[in-house]
Amino acid sequence: MEPILQIRHLSLxxxxxxxxxxxxxxxxxxxAPGQILGLVGESGSGKSMTAFAVTRLLxxxxxxxxxxxxxxCGEELTEKSEKDMQAIRGRDISMIFQEPMTCxxxxxxxxxxxxxVIMTHQKISRAEAMKKAEDMLASVHIRQxxxxxxxxxxxxxxxxxxxxxxxxALSCRPKLLIADEPTTALDVTVQAKILYxxxxxxxxxGTAVIFISHDLGVISQICDTVAVMxxxxxxxxxxxxxxxxxxxxxxxxxxxxxxxxxxxSAAAGDRLFAIPGIVPDPSEAMAGCxxxxxxxxxxxxCRTAPPSxxxxxxxxxxxxxxxxxxxxxxxxxxxxxxxx
Amino acid sequence: xSALLEIDNVTKTFRTKGFFGKTKEVHALNGVSLxxxxxxSIGIVGESGCGKSTLANLIVxxxxxxxxxxxLDGTDISHMKEDELRPLRRRIQIxxxxxxxxxxxxxxxxxIVTEPMRVLGGHSxxxxxxxxxxLLHMVGLQPSAMRRYPHEFSGGQRQRISIxxxxxxxxxxxxxxxxxxxxxxxxQAQVLNILTDLRAKLHLTYLFISHNLAVVKYISDKTVxxxxxxxxxxxxxxxxxxxxxxxxxxxxxxxxxxxxxPFRMPDDIAESV
Ligand SMILES: Nc1ncnc2c1ncn2[C@@H]1O[C@H](COP(=O)(O)OP(=O)(O)OP(=O)(O)O)[C@@H](O)[C@H]1O
Ligand SMILES: Nc1ncnc2c1ncn2[C@@H]1O[C@H](COP(=O)(O)OP(=O)(O)OP(=O)(O)O)[C@@H](O)[C@H]1O
Ligand SMILES: [Mg+2]
Ligand SMILES: [Mg+2]
Numbered sequence: 148m149e150p151i152l153q154i155r156h157l158s159l160x161x162x163x164x165x166x167x168x169x170x171x172x173x174x175x176x177x178x179a180p181g182q183i184l185g186l187v188g189e190s191g192s193g194k195s196m197t198a199f200a201v202t203r204l205l206x207x208x209x210x211x212x213x214x215x216x217x218x219x220c221g222e223e224l225t226e227k228s229e230k231d232m233q234a235i236r237g238r239d240i241s242m243i244f245q246e247p248m249t250c251x252x253x254x255x256x257x258x259x260x261x262x263x264v265i266m267t268h269q270k271i272s273r274a275e276a277m278k279k280a281e282d283m284l285a286s287v288h289i290r291q292x293x294x295x296x297x298x299x300x301x302x303x304x305x306x307x308x309x310x311x312x313x314x315x316a317l318s319c320r321p322k323l324l325i326a327d328e329p330t331t332a333l334d335v336t337v338q339a340k341i342l343y344x345x346x347x348x349x350x351x352x353g354t355a356v357i358f359i360s361h362d363l364g365v366i367s368q369i370c371d372t373v374a375v376m377x378x379x380x381x382x383x384x385x386x387x388x389x390x391x392x393x394x395x396x397x398x399x400x401x402x403x404x405x406x407x408x409x410x411x412s413a414a415a416g417d418r419l420f421a422i423p424g425i426v427p428d429p430s431e432a433m434a435g436c437x438x439x440x441x442x443x444x445x446x447x448x449c450r451t452a453p454p455s456x457x458x459x460x461x462x463x464x465x466x467x468x469x470x471x472x473x474x475x476x477x478x479x480x481x482x483x484x485x486x487x
Numbered sequence: 488x489s490a491l492l493e494i495d496n497v498t499k500t501f502r503t504k505g506f507f508g509k510t511k512e513v514h515a516l517n518g519v520s521l522x523x524x525x526x527x528s529i530g531i532v533g534e535s536g537c538g539k540s541t542l543a544n545l546i547v548x549x550x551x552x553x554x555x556x557x558x559l560d561g562t563d564i565s566h567m568k569e570d571e572l573r574p575l576r577r578r579i580q581i582x583x584x585x586x587x588x589x590x591x592x593x594x595x596x597x598x599i600v601t602e603p604m605r606v607l608g609g610h611s612x613x614x615x616x617x618x619x620x621x622l623l624h625m626v627g628l629q630p631s632a633m634r635r636y637p638h639e640f641s642g643g644q645r646q647r648i649s650i651x652x653x654x655x656x657x658x659x660x661x662x663x664x665x666x667x668x669x670x671x672x673x674x675q676a677q678v679l680n681i682l683t684d685l686r687a688k689l690h691l692t693y694l695f696i697s698h699n700l701a702v703v704k705y706i707s708d709k710t711v712x713x714x715x716x717x718x719x720x721x722x723x724x725x726x727x728x729x730x731x732x733x734x735x736x737x738x739x740x741x742x743x744x745x746x747x748x749p750f751r752m753p754d755d756i757a758e759s760v
C-alpha cells in the first residue's frame with residue numbers, strides 16, 4: 148500500500164537559551180493507511196518531537212527550524228502555513244496523549260466539550276451534535292453513552308477518559324492518528340481494551356497510526372511496522388515481526404534485553420540488564436554513531452563515521468557499521484543478562 | 488515485633504460537590520489493612536481507580552483517612568497536625584506518577600533536587616550540591632542538568648529527577664507511585680537496579696505501585712492485588728504472580744503485553760461508568 152505519510156531526512160532544531168539545539172537528525176519514516184507504525188526508543192530519543200514535527204505543534208514559539216520533507220497525502224507539510232496546519236490538524240490528523248485530562252476542560256461536561264468540537268466543524272444544532280457525540284462514544288464501545296455525556300472529566304476513570312479522547316480523535320475520520328503513549332497511565336486490562344480500540348479503528352476506517360511507546364511488549368503486539376529511535380536518529384526500522392524476531396542493531400537488542408521478565412526477581416539476586424552509560428544530550432556533537440560510546444561492539448569506524456542505512460532483509464533497515472559482526476551479540480547480551 | 492508501617496482498616500470516602508450542589512460519594516478505600524516490616528518491599532497492583540494512589544497519599548499524609556489508623560512505629564499518624572508531622576516527613580518520601588505536574592516549572596533542576604535537604608537544614612551548600620549531583624548521576628543525568636529547567640526535559644527525564652529528589656533526605660520508607668511507567672526499559676532497569684542497591688545498602692522499605700506486573704514481580708517480596716478499594720489477594724510475589732489464586736489476578740497477568748506473546752483480545756471490550 149502507498150504510504151500516506153512519508154518523512155524524509157527530517158531534521159529539527161529547537162531554540163534554547165544559548166542558541167539552537169539539534170533534536171532530530173535525518174529521520175525517514177513511512178506510514179501506510181490501515182497500518183500502525185510503532186516508534187520506540189529511550190526517553191528523550193525524539194519520539195514525541197517527531198510526532199510534533201508532523202503536526203507542527205512544536206515547543207519553539209515559532210523559532211524552531213525544520214529541515215527535510217514531510218509528505219502527507221501527497222502534499223508537503225513543511226511548506227504549509229500555520230493556518231493550513233490548523234485545518235489539517237482538525238480534519239486529517241488527530242492526536243491522543245498519555246494524560247487525556249490535560250486536553251479536557253474540567254469545568255464543562257464531556258457532552259458540552261464534544262459538541263463544541265463537532266459544532267466548530269459542522270453547521271448543526273446542539274441537539275444534533277449531541278446525537279453525534281453519543282454515536283462517537285458508542286463507537287468506542289462505551290455503554291450508557293448518554294450518561295457519560297453528562298459527566299465531568301474528573302468523574303470518569305483514566306481508561307474512560309482515554310476512550311472519550313479516542314472517540315473525539317476519530318470523529319473527524321482522520322487519515323492519520325498519532326497516539327503518544329496513550330496507555331502508559333492505564334492498567335493492563337484497560338490498556339488491552341484501548342489497544343484493541345485503536346487497532347480496530349485503524350483497520351475499520353483505514354486510519355494510519357503512529358503509536359509511540361517505550362513499552363516494547365505493547366509495540367510488538369499491535370504494530371505492523373516499527374522504528375527504533377536513539378538520540379534523535381532512527382537506528383533500526385522494519386516489519387515489527389522481523390525487528391522483534393531478529394533485531395540487528397545492538398541498541399535494539401540491548402533494549403529487548405532490559406525488559407523485565409516474570410522469571411527474574413531482585414530477591415533472588417537477579418540484576419536487570421541496563422545499557423551502560425547515558426543517552427548523549429542532543430546538543431552534543433559526535434562524529435560517528437551516537438550509540439558508539441555505549442555499544443559493546445563499537446570499533447574505530449563507529450567513532451569516526453556516521454553509519455548509513457543497510458537493508459538486511461525485506462524492508463528491514465539498520466543503521467550500524469557492524470551489524471553483521473555484531474550479530475552474535477544477542478547471545479552476548481543474553482549471556483550478560485543471565486550472568487548479572 | 489511490631490511493623491514499621493501498619494495500615495489498619497483504612498477507609499477513604501471522597502465527597503465531591505457537583506456543579507448543581509448535589510454531593511457525590513466516592514468510596515476510594517473500603518477497609519484496607521496492610522502490615523509492612525522494616526526493609527520489606529511491597530508491590531501494589533490493581534486496575535485504574537482501585538485506590539492505590541489514595542492509599543499512597545494517606546501514608547505520606549497529603550490527606551487524612553475517613554476512618555481507620557495508619558501507624559508508623561506504633562504511633563497513629565493518621566490525624567497528626569502539620570507541626571507534629573514535620574519530623575516524620577523526612578522518613579517517608581514519595582515519588583509521584585505524573586512527571587509533568589510534580590516538578591515546579593520555575594525552579595532549576597538543582598533547586599528542585601536540593602529542596603528537601605534545604606528544608607531540613609543542617610547541611611552545607613557544597614555538601615547538598617555534591618549529593619544532588621551524585622544522585623542525578625545515579626539516575627543517568629549529566630551534572631549540567633542542575634542549571635536547566637523542567638520544561639527542557641522529556642517525561643522520562645523528569646521522572647528520574649523526581650526520584651533523585653526523593654532520595655535526597657535518605658528516607659526510610661519510599662512510596663513509589665508508578666515511578667517507572669514513564670521510563671524506557673533501559674532507564675527502568677537502571678532505576679530498578681539502583682532501588683535494589685539502595686534498599687540493600689540503606690535498609691529502605693518500599694511501597695511500589697505499578698501497572699507493570701513484571702516490574703512488581705522483580706522489585707517486591709510481597710504483592711498486594713487491589714480492586715475497587717479493597718485488597719483481593721496478598722502474598723509472596725513469586726506465589727501471587729506465578730500461581731495466582733484469584734481469577735482477577737489471572738486476568739491481570741494475562742493482559743500483560745510481552746514480546747513474542749500474541750495480542751490477546753479482551754473478553755469484554757465495552758466499558759460502562
Ligand atoms: N522545549 C524544549 N527545548 C529544548 N529541548 C527540548 C524541548 N523539549 C524537548 N527537548 C529535548 O528534545 C529531545 C527529544 O524529546 P522528546 O520529547 O521527543 O523525547 P521522547 O522520545 O518523546 O521521550 P519520552 O519517552 O521521555 O517522552 C530530548 O532530549 C529533550 O530534552
Ligand atoms: N480528590 C478526589 N476527589 C474525589 N474523588 C477522588 C479523589 N481522588 C481520587 N478519587 C477517586 O477515588 C478512586 C481511587 O482513585 P486513585 O487515584 O487512588 O486510584 P489508582 O488506583 O491510583 O488509579 P490509577 O491506576 O489510575 O492511578 C477513583 O474512583 C478516583 O476517581
Ligand atoms: Mg515523549
Ligand atoms: Mg494512581
